[in-house]
Amino acid sequence: MTNFADAMHSRSHASAFEEGQLRVGNQLGVDQREPVVSCSNVWKIFGTRAPEAMEAILDEGLGKDEVLARFGCVVAVRDVSFSIKKGEILAIMGLSGSGKSTLVRHVNRLIEATTGIIRLNGVDISKVTSAELRSIRSKQVGMVFQDFALLPHRTVRDNVAFGLELQGVSKRQRWANAQAAIEQMDLKGWEDRVPSELSGGMRQRVGIARALAADPSVLLMDEPFGALDPLIRRDLQDQFLALSRDLGKTTLFITHDLEEAFHLGDRIAIMKDGAIVQLGTAADIITSPADAYVADFVRGISRVPILTARHVMTPANSTEPPHVANAPVATLETPLAELIATGAKTRSDIAIVDQSGRTVGMVTIETMLSAMKEVR
Amino acid sequence: MTRSYREQDWSSSIAEFTGVNSSYYQGKFADLFEGSRARLRPNWAAAIVGPLWAASRGLFGAFLVAGLVEIALVIGIVFLSTGGLSVDNMSRAQSLEKLSEARLTQANDERQKGNEAAANQMQELSKSLAQSAANERAVANDKARAATMLIVSTIAGLLGLRAIFAVAGDWLYSRQYMRWRRDRATPSRRSYQRVVACGLLLVIIYVVALFGAKVPQLASTLAIQTNTSELAGITATALDRFFTSITQSGRSIFDAITGSISALVASVESLLEGLPWICTILVVVFAAWLLAGSGTAAFTGAGLVYLALFGFWQKSMVTIALLGTAAVLALSIGIPLGILCGKSPRAYRIFRPMLDLMQTMPAFIYLVPIIAFFGIGKTPGVLATIIFGMPPVARLTALGLQQVPLSIREAAVAFGATPWQSLVKVELPLAMPSIMAGINQTILMCLSMVVIASLIGAGGLGEDVLQALQFASVGQGFLVGAAVLICAIILDRLIQGKRSNNQ
Ligand SMILES: Nc1ncnc2c1ncn2[C@@H]1O[C@H](COP(=O)(O)OP(=O)(O)OP(=O)(O)O)[C@@H](O)[C@H]1O
Ligand SMILES: [Mg+2]
Numbered sequence: 001m002t003n004f005a006d007a008m009h010s011r012s013h014a015s016a017f018e019e020g021q022l023r024v025g026n027q028l029g030v031d032q033r034e035p036v037v038s039c040s041n042v043w044k045i046f047g048t049r050a051p052e053a054m055e056a057i058l059d060e061g062l063g064k065d066e067v068l069a070r071f072g073c074v075v076a077v078r079d080v081s082f083s084i085k086k087g088e089i090l091a092i093m094g095l096s097g098s099g100k101s102t103l104v105r106h107v108n109r110l111i112e113a114t115t116g117i118i119r120l121n122g123v124d125i126s127k128v129t130s131a132e133l134r135s136i137r138s139k140q141v142g143m144v145f146q147d148f149a150l151l152p153h154r155t156v157r158d159n160v161a162f163g164l165e166l167q168g169v170s171k172r173q174r175w176a177n178a179q180a181a182i183e184q185m186d187l188k189g190w191e192d193r194v195p196s197e198l199s200g201g202m203r204q205r206v207g208i209a210r211a212l213a214a215d216p217s218v219l220l221m222d223e224p225f226g227a228l229d230p231l232i233r234r235d236l237q238d239q240f241l242a243l244s245r246d247l248g249k250t251t252l253f254i255t256h257d258l259e260e261a262f263h264l265g266d267r268i269a270i271m272k273d274g275a276i277v278q279l280g281t282a283a284d285i286i287t288s289p290a291d292a293y294v295a296d297f298v299r300g301i302s303r304v305p306i307l308t309a310r311h312v313m314t315p316a317n318s319t320e321p322p323h324v325a326n327a328p329v330a331t332l333e334t335p336l337a338e339l340i341a342t343g344a345k346t347r348s349d350i351a352i353v354d355q356s357g358r359t360v361g362m363v364t365i366e367t368m369l370s371a372m373k374e375v376r
Numbered sequence: 377m378t379r380s381y382r383e384q385d386w387s388s389s390i391a392e393f394t395g396v397n398s399s400y401y402q403g404k405f406a407d408l409f410e411g412s413r414a415r416l417r418p419n420w421a422a423a424i425v426g427p428l429w430a431a432s433r434g435l436f437g438a439f440l441v442a443g444l445v446e447i448a449l450v451i452g453i454v455f456l457s458t459g460g461l462s463v464d465n466m467s468r469a470q471s472l473e474k475l476s477e478a479r480l481t482q483a484n485d486e487r488q489k490g491n492e493a494a495a496n497q498m499q500e501l502s503k504s505l506a507q508s509a510a511n512e513r514a515v516a517n518d519k520a521r522a523a524t525m526l527i528v529s530t531i532a533g534l535l536g537l538r539a540i541f542a543v544a545g546d547w548l549y550s551r552q553y554m555r556w557r558r559d560r561a562t563p564s565r566r567s568y569q570r571v572v573a574c575g576l577l578l579v580i581i582y583v584v585a586l587f588g589a590k591v592p593q594l595a596s597t598l599a600i601q602t603n604t605s606e607l608a609g610i611t612a613t614a615l616d617r618f619f620t621s622i623t624q625s626g627r628s629i630f631d632a633i634t635g636s637i638s639a640l641v642a643s644v645e646s647l648l649e650g651l652p653w654i655c656t657i658l659v660v661v662f663a664a665w666l667l668a669g670s671g672t673a674a675f676t677g678a679g680l681v682y683l684a685l686f687g688f689w690q691k692s693m694v695t696i697a698l699l700g701t702a703a704v705l706a707l708s709i710g711i712p713l714g715i716l717c718g719k720s721p722r723a724y725r726i727f728r729p730m731l732d733l734m735q736t737m738p739a740f741i742y743l744v745p746i747i748a749f750f751g752i753g754k755t756p757g758v759l760a761t762i763i764f765g766m767p768p769v770a771r772l773t774a775l776g777l778q779q780v781p782l783s784i785r786e787a788a789v790a791f792g793a794t795p796w797q798s799l800v801k802v803e804l805p806l807a808m809p810s811i812m813a814g815i816n817q818t819i820l821m822c823l824s825m826v827v828i829a830s831l832i833g834a835g836g837l838g839e840d841v842l843q844a845l846q847f848a849s850v851g852q853g854f855l856v857g858a859a860v861l862i863c864a865i866i867l868d869r870l871i872q873g874k875r876s877n878n879q
Contacts (some may be wrong), residue, residue, distance in 0.1 A: 023574025097521075110790060149787035153805045163791035165801070210791075 013224045034122065035223070036250040037107055037218060038083035042116030044102055044274075047073030050114050052372060064273050076102040078274035080116075087248040088216075088235050093266025093297075099274040100254045105241040107142040107252065109133055121217060136313055138167045141209030142249075146223040148194060148203045150195040150210075156182065158290060160209045167214070174213075181209040184243065201232035208240065212247075219251040239264055258301055270294050282306045307336040312371040313352045313361030332360070339363055381406040393553050395565030408550045415544055423542035429720070430545065431574035435564025438548050443578050449534045456523045456530070462516040469512035475506035492554045498704070604752035611866065619748035626749075627822060628734055634755045637701065641754050645697035653684045656693075664866070668873020675869070688859040689838060695826055695836035695863065698754065702761035707815060711765040712815070714773025715799070724774060735767040739828050747832055757834025765822035769814035776810025777803055816871045823864050837863070 045067070053071040056062055071125040076099045084090050089110040092100045105111040105116050109125050116124050120140060126137065142163070150159050157178050158165075164174035182191060195203050197363050203223055211219055221350045224240075225233040243266055244251055254259050261268045262282040269279045270293075278290035283306055289295035310332040328342050328350050342350055343365055390405055391398035407415040427446060430439040459466070483498035498684040556562040563570075622628060650658065657680045657744070657870025665673035683692045717724040742760045750756040780803045787800040804811070837860050844853030 108790060110786060134792040136792075137790060141790070143787065143790040145783050145787060147781075147783050149781070149783040151784065151802060153808070162801075166788075166791055166793050167795055214791075291458070292435065 001272070003027045016112055032142045034086075035083035036086050036088075036121055037112050038119045039103075039106065040081045040117050042072075042077055042080045042103070042106060042118060043075075043113045043114045044077035044099070044106065044111060045073050045075050049069060049073055053101070054114055059139070061267050066206075075274050077106070079278050080274075082269060082276065084250055084252070084316055086250055086268045087244075089244060089251040089253055089264055091253045091261035091268045092259060092271060093255060093261040093265075093268055094271030096256070096273040098306060100271055101222050102274075104222060104252050104254055107218065107220055108137050108143065114250040135167075138163050140216050141220060142205045142214065144204070144211050144219065144221040145223040146226045148195070148200075148207045148227075150203060150206055152195055155186060155194055157196070158208075159195065159206055160213050162210060162212045164282070177215075179215050181213040184212065185209040186239070199234060200228050204228060204236065205239075212243075212249075217250060219249050219253075221251060221253045223254050223291060224255060233260070240264070262301065262306055270297060283308070283311050287311055300338065304336050304340070307371055308332065309334045309336070309339055309350075310354045312336060312339070312367055314367060315365045316359055327362075329353055330363070331355075336368065340368055340372075343368055381409045387577045388869075389467075389557065389570055390553065393556050393564045394549075394829055397566075402548070404546045405550045405553060407551070408547060415547070415835045420542065420544035422545035423538050426538050426541050427578065428542070428571055428575060430548075431551055432566050432568065433552070434565075434567070434570060435545075435548055435552060435576075436563070437547075438541075439574055442541065443574070444581070445537060446534060447578065447582050447585060449530050449537075450582070452530050453527055453534075454586060455479075456539060459520065459523070461523045461526075462519040465512045465516035465519060469509045469516060472505050472509035472512060476502045476509060479505060485870070523811045531570040555697050557666075619745070631747055635752055637705075637755045637758050638753070641701045641758060644700055648693040648697055649690060653689050655679065655681075660866075664732055664844050664870060665874070668869050672869045672873055676866050679866055683859055683860060686859070688840070688856070688857055691835070691837045691840060692859060692863060695823075695838070695860075698758055698761070698826045698829070698834055698836055699819070699822050699867075702758045702765060702826065703819045705758070706762045706818055706822060709762070710769035710818060711811065713766075714770040714811075715777065717774035718769065718777025718803075719799070727770070730765040731770055734763055739764055739825055742783045742833070743829070752833040754834050756832055757829030760829055760832070761825040763823050766823040768817035768821060769811070772810045772814030772817070773807065776807030776814075779810070780806045812871070816868060819867055819871060821862060823860070823867065827860055 009028070043054065043057075047053065047056075049071040050073055051193050053062075053073040055076075056070065057067060057075070062070070064078075067073050067075050080103060082090070092104065093102050102111055106113055107120060107125075109118075113126065113241055120136065123136070125133070125136065126240055151162065155161070157175060159176035160181050161174040164177055179191070185208055187202065187205055187209060190198065190202065195206065198206065201375045204227075207224065211221075214362075226238055228236065237260060241251075253261075253264055255264075265282065267279060269276045269286055270276065270290075270376060272293055278285055278294050284297050284302065285294060286306055289298055302325065309330050313332075327348055328340065328346050329352050330339060330352055332352060332354060334352075339350055344347070347365075349365070350363040351359050352363060386406070389403045390402045394401040404415070404417075404419070406412075407417075419429075426433075427439045427443040430436075430442065455461075477497050479502035483495045483502060486495035486498055552562060552564075556564050595784060598622075657677065660675045660680060661673050662675040683689050713727065717727050739760075742763055743756070746760050746763075747758045784802060784806065785798065788802045793801065826836060827838040827841060828835065830836060830842050837856060840856040841853065841860070843849075844856055
C-alpha cells in the first residue's frame with residue numbers, strides 16, 4: 001500500500017509540467033498559446049474602508065474575520081492568480097460565499113479589483129475607457145447567470161440578440177446571428193415565445209445562446225445549471241461541452257457541484273474564503289489534494305471516470321523489462337474504466353506503452369482495485 | 377450548539393451592551409436564545425419600577441406604552457375611589473330631595489289656607505319626588521359598590537401589567553440587543569438621565585391628566601390662553617403681504633405659466649366642444665373597443681349618450697379638457713421625477729417627503745397658495761390638479777424601477793449596455809406594469825381634483841356639483857354625480873384595458 005502511494009506521488013510530480021494541458025483532443029502546441037484570461041494577485045475587499053483594510057492585511061496578515069471585525073470590510077477575493085489558455089474550461093468550485101461570483105465578475109469588470117491585474121486577450125482591463133470597456137463586454141465576453149436573467153418582455157429571439165442590439169448591429173444582421181445561436185442551442189421553433197412560456201432548461205439554453213450570439217472569446221458562467229434538475233443538468237452539461245469544444249470558447253465555469261466541475265473543467269480551481277487553495281486537473285486534485293479541505297471535498301467522488309493509465313500504472317523499471325510477453329497493451333491516456341474492462345476480460349496484467357510503443361509501465365488487477373478506492 | 381450563546385464572544389458583547397448587571401443578562405439572554413424554560417423567570421427590577429426600568433434601559437417604546445396605560449389606570453383608580461362614578465346620581469338625589477321638601481312645605485301652606493285639593497296634589501308630587509330621590513340614591517349606592525369592584529380589577533390590571541413587564545421585559549431587551557448588534561446607535565447600557573427625563577414626562581402627563589379629569593377649572597387654566605383669532609389675523613395679514621410681494625416680483629413668470637396653460641386648456645376645450653357630440657362618441661367608443669374590448673365599448677357608448685342626453689355634454693368636455701391638460705402635464709413631470717427617484721437613492725430621499733406632503737395634504741389646502749399666485753379660474757385649477765395628481769405616478773415609477781431584479785440589471789451591464797440603454801431597454805419595460813398603475817391612479821386623482829377645482833372657478837362638471845350642494849338639490853346632485861362617475865369609469869377602463877392588452 002505504501003508503495004502504491006509513493007508511486008502515485010512521484011507520478012503526479014512527473015506529470016506536473018502538464019498542468020494546464022487540455023484533457024481531450026488537441027494537445028500539441030498547447031504551451032505556445034497566449035493566455036486569454038489572466039489574473040495576477042487579485043484582491044477584492046468590499047467596504048468603504050477597503051484601502052485601509054488592504055494595508056493592514058499586507059502589514060499584519062489579518063484573516064477574513066479580523067478584517068470584518070476591525071474594518072467592517074469583507075474580503076471576497078484573496079490574492080488570486082491564474083491564467084487560462086484559449087479553449088480551456090476552468091471550473092471554479094467552492095462553498096457558498098467563497099468568492100466565486102466575485103472573482104468571475106472581475107473578468108469583465110462588473111467588479112473592480114482592490115489591487116491586482118486582470119488581463120483579457122492581453123489587455124489590462126483596469127486601464128480601458130468606459131466606451132472600450134462596453135465594447136469588450138459586448139464583443140469579447142458572454143455571461144450566463146444562475147437565475148437566467150432573461151428579459152421577460154422580449155421574445156427568445158430578441159433576448160438572444162440583446163447584446164448585438166446594444167452594439168448597434170443592424171436588425172437583419174443581429175437576427176441572423178441570433179438565429180444561428182438559437183439553432184446551436186436546439187431552440188429552433190421557439191424564437192417568438194417569451195421566457196415565461198419556456199421550461200427552466202430551455203430558459204438557460206436561451207441564456208447560453210444570448211452569451212454566444214456575439215461570438216465572444218470568453219464565456220463567464222455563474223452556476224448556470226444550479227437551478228435545474230439533475231437530468232436536464234446532465235443534458236445541458238453534455239451539450240455545452242460539445243459546443244465549447246467545437247467553438248473553442250475559453251470558459252470560466254462556476255459550480256457548487258464537484259461532479260460537474262470534474263466533468264466539464266479541463267482544470268479545476270477550488271476556492272475557500274476568497275483564495276484558490278488548489279488549481280489543477282481533476283486527476284491532480286483527486287490523487288494529491290492540497291490540504292484537508294480539498295481532500296474532504298473529493299472524498300466520495302468516483303475516481304474511475306477521472307483517472308487514466310498514467311495515474312495508476314506502476315512505472316516499468318528500465319533495467320527490468322516487463323516479464324509478460326503477450327500481455328494486453330494500453331496507452332498512457334487509456335481511461336481507468338477501459339483498463340478495468342480489459343483486465344476483467346483477459347484476467348491478466350496490462351502493459352502500458354508510450355507514443356513510440358515502448359513499454360513504460362504495468363497495470364495489475366491489484367493496482368486497478370486500489371486506485372478505485374478513495375484516499376482517506 | 378446550545379452552549380454557544382454563553383461563550384466568550386456573545387458574553388462580552390452582551391456585557392458591552394448591558395453595562396450594569398451584565399452577568400444577569402448574559403445568563404438571561406442565553407436562556408432566551410436557547411428557548412430554555414428559565415427564560416420565563418421574572419426580572420424583579422422590571423416588575424418593581426415598570427416603565428422606569430424600560431426607560432433606564434432605553435426601551436422607549438415599551439416605556440411610552442406601559443407608562444401611558446399605567447397613568448390611565450392610576451387616574452381611573454383615583455377617579456373611582458373619590459366616588460367619581462356615583463357623584464352625578466348623588467347630587468341629583470339631593471336636589472330631588474330638596475324639591476320634594478319644598479313641595480311638602482307648599483302643601484302644608486295650602487292646607488293651612490284650607491285649599492285641601494291643591495294641598496293633596498302638592499303632597500302627591502312631593503311623595504313621587506321623594507321616591508325618585510330614593511331611586512337615585514339606590515343607583516348611586518349600586519354604582520359605589522360597582523366602583524369598588526372596578527377599583528379592585530383596575531389594581532389587578534396594574535399588577536398584571538407589571539407581571540407582563542417582569543416576564544417580557546428581558547425578551548424586549550434581548551430584541552433591543554439584537555438591534556444594537558446590527559446598529560450601534562441603538563440605545564444601550566443603563567442611564568439615569570433617561571430615567572429622570574422619562575419620569576418627568578410621566579409626572580407632567582399624570583398631573584395634567586388628573587386635573588383634567590377631576591378639576592375642570594384647573595384644566596382650563598392650564599390650557600394655553602391666547603386670543604387665537606387675533607394671532608391668526610396678524611399672521612394672515614403678514615402672509616398676505618408676503619404672497620403679494622412674491623407675486624409681484626415674479627409676475628412675469630406667473631403670467632407666462634398662466635398664459636401657456638390657459639392657451640393649452642382653451643385649445644383642447646375648443647377641439648372637444650367644436651366636434652359634434654355624435655362624432656366624439658363614435659371616436660371614443662371605437663377607441664374603447666380597440667383598447668379594452670366590446671364590453672367596455674358598450675358601456676362607454678351608453679355613458680356618453682347619458683352625458684349628452686342629460687345636458688352634461690358641454691360641462692363634461694370642459695372637465696375632460698382640464699383633466700387632459702392637467703394629467704398630461706402631471707405625467708410629463710411625474711414620470712421623469714419617478715425615474716430620477718428610482719435611479720438615485722439620494723434624490724428619492726429628497727423628494728419623498730415632498731411627495732408625501734403633496735399627497736397627504738387635504739385637497740382644499742392646495743387651492744389657497746395657488747389662488748395667491750395665480751388668482752382664480754382655469755389655470756390655477758389645472759395647477760392644483762397637477763400637484764395633487766402627480767405623486768402616485770412618480771412614486772410608482774420609482775418603485776417599479778427599484779423592483780427590477782438586480783441580476784437582470786447586471787446582465788444588461790454585462791452585455792455592454794450604457795446606463796441609458798439599460799434604462800430604456802431593460803428597466804423601464806420591466807417597470808411598466810407599475811408605471812401604468814401609477815398613470816391610472818394619477819388620472820383618476822386628477823379627475824377628483826378637477827371637480828374640486830370648480831371651487832376656484834375652473835368650471836366643468838364640478839360647477840354643477842357645487843350648485844347641487846349649495847341648494848341641497850338631491851336629484852340634480854345625483855345626476856351630476858353619475859356623470860362624474862361615468863367619466864371616471866370610462867377613463868379607468870380605457871387605461872386598464874391598455875395595460876392588460878400589453879401583457
Ligand atoms: N456587493 C457586495 N458587498 C459586500 N460584500 C459582498 C458583496 N458581494 C459579495 N460580498 C461578499 O463577498 C463574499 C463572496 O461572495 P460571492 O458572491 O462571490 O460568493 P460565491 O462564492 O459566489 O457564493 P455562492 O456560491 O453562494 O454564489 C461573501 O462573503 C459576500 O458576503
Ligand atoms: Mg455566486
